[in-house]
Structure formats: structure tokens, C-alpha cells
Amino acid sequence: xxxxxxxxxxxxxxxxxxxxxxxxxxxxALFRRLAAEEWTRVGGGAWAPPGRxxxxxxxxxxxxxxxxxxxxxxxxxxxxxxxxxxxSSTERPLxxxxxxxxxxxxxxxxxxxxxxxxxxxxxxxxxxxxTTVPRTLADLLRTAPRDDAIVAVESALTHxxxxxxxxxxxxxxxxxxxxxxxPHRGAVRARHRLRLCDPHxxxxxxTIARLRMYDAGLHPESQVTLRTPNGRRVVLDFLFRAEGxxxxxxxxxxxxxxxAHRRDVTRFNQLHxxxxxxxxxxxxxxxxxxxPAHMLTEIQTTLTSSKNSRx
Numbered sequence: 218x219x220x221x222x223x224x225x226x227x228x229x230x231x232x233x234x235x236x237x238x239x240x241x242x243x244x245x246a247l248f249r250r251l252a253a254e255e256w257t258r259v260g261g262g263a264w265a266p267p268g269r270x271x272x273x274x275x276x277x278x279x280x281x282x283x284x285x286x287x288x289x290x291x292x293x294x295x296x297x298x299x300x301x302x303x304x305s306s307t308e309r310p311l312x313x314x315x316x317x318x319x320x321x322x323x324x325x326x327x328x329x330x331x332x333x334x335x336x337x338x339x340x341x342x343x344x345x346x347x348t349t350v351p352r353t354l355a356d357l358l359r360t361a362p363r364d365d366a367i368v369a370v371e372s373a374l375t376h377x378x379x380x381x382x383x384x385x386x387x388x389x390x391x392x393x394x395x396x397x398x399x400p401h402r403g404a405v406r407a408r409h410r411l412r413l414c415d416p417h418x419x420x421x422x423x424t425i426a427r428l429r430m431y432d433a434g435l436h437p438e439s440q441v442t443l444r445t446p447n448g449r450r451v452v453l454d455f456l457f458r459a460e461g462x463x464x465x466x467x468x469x470x471x472x473x474x475x476x477a478h479r480r481d482v483t484r485f486n487q488l489h490x491x492x493x494x495x496x497x498x499x500x501x502x503x504x505x506x507x508x509p510a511h512m513l514t515e516i517q518t519t520l521t522s523s524k525n526s527r528x
Contacts, residue, residue, distance in 0.1 A: 223250060223266075229344050230269055231279045234262040276311055280327060281345060288334060289345050290314040291360065294353040297342055299384050301372035301421055302357075303365045314348065314356070330356070332401060350388045355396035358410050359403035364428055366410055371418040390416055415439050422502040423454055423466045429509045430455070435516065437464060443491040451487050453494075460523035461495030463488060464516065466505060496523065 221240045226232055237247050257265040263279035265271055273296070281287055291312035295302055311327050316334035338352040348356065350373055357366040373387040390411070397407050413431065417440040418424045427439055437455040444450060455464035465488070488494055496519060504512050 232264045287313040289347040294348045351392040351396040358407035368421045368424045370414045374416045422505045426505045445490040463494045463497045465499045467501045
């Protein structure tokens with residue numbers, strides 16, 4: 218039996234030992250060739266071609282090829298859907314759901330959730346079997362830290378930019394709510410978290426700023442549409458209307474170019490022209506994520522001053 222070349226057996230950047238053996242390679246000859254050509258072992262019985270970097274995509278493919286019943290889920294599914302989460306650590310585990318409720322472990326750096334999945338909760342995306350967007354978000358609302366889960370939901374509900382690509386909204390609040398109908402563990406907490414979500418939030422920094430204010434007992438209006446005296450429309454991140462205090466959150470890409478800086482200055486001036494705005498505070502993503510106590514103290518101090526200065 219003439220054996221095939223190893224590269225011809227590769228599927229989506231992965232070669233399984235079982236495929237090579239089935240194609241006529243003996244175990245000894247196979248492992249000598251793999252070593253000589255410097256193939257990289259991805260996991261038990263899975264290999265990446267020479268020179269192919271081992272990223273999360275390759276590891277996910279290898280694990281799903283070795284365990285076809287596993288479904289990519291939770292944060293790993295969110296990444297494939299281009300949904301933002303707070304946890305960007307390279308050490309976070311790959312996450313799968315086992316709808317057969319049998320597999321408990323799939324190797325180091327892998328987390329397997331044993332929970333039922335209906336067929337309508339699973340789709341194909343980029344060659345993976347993956348949970349749908351509503352099911353992915355429902356799983357995060359049930360199991361992830363609150364802030365991480367709400368960032369993910371609000372990312373999926375709105376347009377977001379990834380590099381040069383602008384991604385359209387992926388789902389709606391009612392679809393996520395429907396995915397939470399089943400009485401899985403954490404469903405009550407998840408439904409409470411869903412009620413905290415703003416379907417118009419523009420960035421993770423805005424989401425976290427709103428949650429920090431909420432936790433401090435501050436409840437501004439969000440994504441408020443205002444008009445300048447000449448009728449120009451301006452959308453404000455947060456507004457304490459009674460006190461006339463506007464809050465603006467700048468993302469990490471703030472002032473990336475001169476043109477962006479010019480637009481920001483124009484917007485700043487327009488906000489001050491709005492009759493509802495008597496004072497304006499601006500915070501960077503660094504302030505929101507790393508100095509929230511300073512942000513909250515300044516907001517509370519400004520609100521107190523505005524109340525005391527009223528006639």
C-alpha cells in the first residue's frame with residue numbers, strides 16, 4: 218500500500234496520528250518523519266505542520282478533531298465570534314462544552330463544561346462546531362465574572378471595530394433572554410445581570426464606567442442624544458441631567474490621528490453648547506480600568522458641588 222505524504226493528510230492545520238496510520242504509515246516511520254521534519258505536537262495524537270505557530274485556533278481544532286462531540290463555548294466561542302471580553306490573558310484556558318456530559322478533562326489549559334446543549338444551540342463557524350451567539354452569551358452570564366459577562370453582551374449587541382473591520386451587531390437582548398429560559402445553574406443570576414446591560418454601549422470602557430457608577434449608587438442616563446443651539450445632534454456617554462453633569466469615556470484608540478484629535482475637539486466644543494450640559498468630565502480607559510476610585514470621587518464631588526450651587 219503506497220502511503221500518502223503527511224502534508225496531504227493535514228486538515229485545517231492539524232494532522233492526527235490516526236489519519237497517518239490509516240493512510241499506510243507505520244508507527245515507527247511516522248514518528249521518525251515527524252521528528253525529522255520538526256512537526257509540533259499539539260496534543261495527544263495531534264500535530265501541526267513544520268513552521269505553523271501554535272495559536273488558540275490550532276489548539277481548538279486539534280481538540281475538536283480528537284473529540285468531535287465537544288463544542289467550542291464560553292470565552293473561546295466569544296473570541297471566534299469577535300465578541301470582546303475583559304480577560305485577554307494568554308494563559309486563559311480553552312473552553313468547550315460536552316453535551317454528552319461524559320468528558321471531565323481534555324488536557325492542561327482546557328476547561329470542559331458538562332451541560333446540555335440542544336442542536337439549535339450549535340452552529341458551524343470557521344470550521345468549528347461552536348455555540349450560537351445567544352447561547353455563548355447566556356453561558357458567560359451564568360458562569361463568568363459579572364463585568365466580563367456584561368462587556369461581552371454589550372459588545373455583541375452593538376457595532377464594534379476589530380482592526381480595520383467594523384463588525385455589525387450579532388444578536389438582540391430578547392434572543393439572549395430566550396437562551397436563559399432553561400433552568401441551568403446560575404440562570405437567576407444571569408437574568409439579573411442581563412437587566413444591567415445597555416444595548417447601546419459603545420466600548421468596554423463605557424460598560425465598566427457605568428458598572429462602577431452603578432455599584433457606587435450613581436445612575437446617570439446613558440447614550441443620551443442632545444442638540445446644540447444650531448440643531449446639531451450629539452450623543453453623550455452619560456448625563457446626570459438634574460445636575461447638568463456630562464461624563465465622556467475615551468477608548469484606548471483616543472487621539473490616534475490628527476484628524477481624530479480635530480473631531481474630538483469639535484465634539485468637546487459642541488457638548489458645551491448643549492443647554493443640558495453645565496459641566497463635563499472626561500476619563501480615559503486607563504482611568505476606568507485602573508483608577509476607578511479617583512473617577513468616582515471626582516464625579517461625586519462634582520455632583521455635590523452642582524447640588525450646593527443651585528439657587
